[in-house]
Amino acid sequence: MHVDAKCPIRFGEPCSLCVPGAHGPQDCQLVALVREDPDLAELRAEMIARKKAEKAQSAG
Numbered sequence: 001m002h003v004d005a006k007c008p009i010r011f012g013e014p015c016s017l018c019v020p021g022a023h024g025p026q027d028c029q030l031v032a033l034v035r036e037d038p039d040l041a042e043l044r045a046e047m048i049a050r051k052k053a054e055k056a057q058s059a060g
């Protein structure tokens, strides 16, 4: 089961409700954690940059 929303953590992928108790990104504990923690936010930014680079490579 998944909701019609993108996961802010796993860039480009839909939310699969992988966090117990979450009904979507809006009440996902992991999303809240990453938003609050600067270190995790940095990791997330790196991950997104990497995914974007991968996409750009496979497209070109």
Ligand code: SF4
Pocket (backbone or CB within 6 Å): 006, 007, 008, 009, 010, 014, 015, 016, 017, 018, 019, 022, 024, 025, 028, 029, 030, 031
């Ligand atoms: S539950 Fe949270 S971490 Fe899991 S896919 Fe949805 S938004 Fe992403």
